[in-house]
Amino acid sequence: MAEWINTLLQGVLLGGLYSLFATGLALSFGVMRMINIAHGDFAILAAFAAIAVVEPLGLSPWMTLLVIVPLMGGFGYVLQRLVLNRTLGHDILPPLLVTFGLSIMIQNLLLVSFSADTRSLNVGELGTASVLLGGDVAVGVLPLIIMAVAVGVLVGLQWLFSATSLGRAFRAASDDREAAQLMGINNRHIYGVAMALAMAIVAIAGIFLAIRANISPADGPARLLYAFEAVIIGGLGSLWGTLAGGVILGVAQSIGLKADPGWGILAGHLAFLAVLVVRPNGLFARTRDR
Amino acid sequence: MSLLEAQGVTAFYGDFQALYGIDLTVEEGETVAVIGSNGAGKSSFLRALIGLQVAARDSVRLDGQAIGGLPAHQVVGLGLALVPEGRRLFPSLTVEENLLIGAYAGRPGPWNLARLYALFPILEERRHSPGTALSGGQQQMVAIGRALMSNPRLLLCDELSLGLAPIIIRDIYAALPGIKAEGTSVLVVEQDVGQAMRVADRLYCFQEGRVSLAGRPDELTREQISLAYFGI
Numbered sequence: 380m381a382e383w384i385n386t387l388l389q390g391v392l393l394g395g396l397y398s399l400f401a402t403g404l405a406l407s408f409g410v411m412r413m414i415n416i417a418h419g420d421f422a423i424l425a426a427f428a429a430i431a432v433v434e435p436l437g438l439s440p441w442m443t444l445l446v447i448v449p450l451m452g453g454f455g456y457v458l459q460r461l462v463l464n465r466t467l468g469h470d471i472l473p474p475l476l477v478t479f480g481l482s483i484m485i486q487n488l489l490l491v492s493f494s495a496d497t498r499s500l501n502v503g504e505l506g507t508a509s510v511l512l513g514g515d516v517a518v519g520v521l522p523l524i525i526m527a528v529a530v531g532v533l534v535g536l537q538w539l540f541s542a543t544s545l546g547r548a549f550r551a552a553s554d555d556r557e558a559a560q561l562m563g564i565n566n567r568h569i570y571g572v573a574m575a576l577a578m579a580i581v582a583i584a585g586i587f588l589a590i591r592a593n594i595s596p597a598d599g600p601a602r603l604l605y606a607f608e609a610v611i612i613g614g615l616g617s618l619w620g621t622l623a624g625g626v627i628l629g630v631a632q633s634i635g636l637k638a639d640p641g642w643g644i645l646a647g648h649l650a651f652l653a654v655l656v657v658r659p660n661g662l663f664a665r666t667r668d669r
Numbered sequence: 670m671s672l673l674e675a676q677g678v679t680a681f682y683g684d685f686q687a688l689y690g691i692d693l694t695v696e697e698g699e700t701v702a703v704i705g706s707n708g709a710g711k712s713s714f715l716r717a718l719i720g721l722q723v724a725a726r727d728s729v730r731l732d733g734q735a736i737g738g739l740p741a742h743q744v745v746g747l748g749l750a751l752v753p754e755g756r757r758l759f760p761s762l763t764v765e766e767n768l769l770i771g772a773y774a775g776r777p778g779p780w781n782l783a784r785l786y787a788l789f790p791i792l793e794e795r796r797h798s799p800g801t802a803l804s805g806g807q808q809q810m811v812a813i814g815r816a817l818m819s820n821p822r823l824l825l826c827d828e829l830s831l832g833l834a835p836i837i838i839r840d841i842y843a844a845l846p847g848i849k850a851e852g853t854s855v856l857v858v859e860q861d862v863g864q865a866m867r868v869a870d871r872l873y874c875f876q877e878g879r880v881s882l883a884g885r886p887d888e889l890t891r892e893q894i895s896l897a898y899f900g901i
């Protein structure tokens with residue numbers, strides 16, 4: 380029994396990491412109606428950037444967040460203003476193609492710079508520390524921290540969207556680009572800010588991933604797939620849905636892994652398909668069809 | 670110097686020319702109406718003024734400053750606001766949020782939430798409803814209020830009466846004196862000639878992308894207007 384509870388808890392907490400990956404994707408789709416194929420690669424890029432600075436700057440892996448997250452945010456803003464804004468329009472293909480190209484470029488850039496070896500960020504004992512909840516039930520401290528950060532990011536975004544002028548501008552630009560301009564909103568700048576946020580959040584996800592596991596330059600697309608699944612399970616356009624989607628995916632993978640080490644990933648995909656069959660719009664989709 | 674001075678404004682949709690050199694002025698404190706049939710170029714003209722349509726820099730001047738062809742978000746910051754045709758409220762924003770986003774550009778001026786709720790009391794009652802859950806007339810009030818929140822020097826209104834019952838149209842136009850009283854000038858585009866004649870200090874009639882008639886409502890005869898409006 381305790382074994383199963385452990386499995387479930389691990390799955391739920393793994394959902395925190397998946398949710399962090401998915402939030403940036405949901406944000407750029409929600410505000411710009413743009414699907415970013417390079418999303419997973421940006422996470423891996425941020426992780427390798429953290430690995431690159433951790434020794435020369437003598438930082439702890441946690442401190443790299445303070446350096447890499449703002450850097451990736453700034454990079455996101457510039458990328459959106461200079462490249463991605465030019466791909467936005469009535470046709471959804473150009474952003475797909477351009478971000479697909481970016482994905483290939485980033486993977487190869489990382490391959491050239493870091494080789495194909497797997498790397499990770501070492502946080503010492505904290506990486507394996509756990510809290511005993513009673514009986515034989517225990518949870519890892521690191522997954523708990525990641526889940527707390529994921530929830531914190533969602534709370535912050537919820538507040539931003541519902542209570543600030545910037546959040547209203549995000550929603551307005553998402554509803555009707557032209558009418559938003561009539562409010563004095565510079566859509567190009569707003570999209571840049573949204574991408575900066577998405578990129579900052581996915582940088583957090585990438586660094587956490589490198590703390591939790593080994594990463595290699597080609598890991599981005601798999602991360603993108605999980606993020607997609609979490610977003611779609613939760614429902615396009617729903618922020619908290621990404622957490623639910625991430626948790627469902629995480630739990631399914633943990634249960635699958637427990638049944639057989641080879642079944643973890645498969646179980647996640649099966650859960651995704653099952654949700655698609657029952658609720659094609661996801662669990663918490665906004666009902667408004669556009 | 671006129672508040673708004675449009676000189677030789679043209680507009681194209683691909684190869685199709687919608688406007689052939691429109692000259693029009695609005696003085697400070699004035700209400701000016703543009704009438705004309707469907708496709709006369711009225712909406713294209715407003716879109717050119719606000720920056721949603723390409724225009725030559727010198728063809729539009731606001732208080733002497735050339736603003737033609739500037740992006741709409743900049744033009745709004747300089748003191749023009751448009752109530753677009755079809756109202757275009759933001760569905761994911763409540764009534765109050767729709768109004769608040771109007772103030773995004775942050776221009777100082779007389780208009781704020783309290784002043785707007787005094788002008789349209791029903792909006793205060795419905796302030797937490799989604800903007801698109803309101804009746805057509807109430808949505809039009811939100812659209813006008815949203816534009817006023819940017820504290821424009823000149824308010825551009827595109828077909829306020831479109832799709833609304835006559836009694837509702839009367840209510841909407843009843844707000845016009847209150848808007849003028851705050852020093853906001855108004856340029857309305859209307860298909861309803863009678864309504865335009867009642868509210869306007871001056872009137873322009875468009876026909877096929879050109880000004881076919883201009884003057885004060887009390888100086889124009891029915892025959893003149895009919896000729897300018899229909900071309901027959």
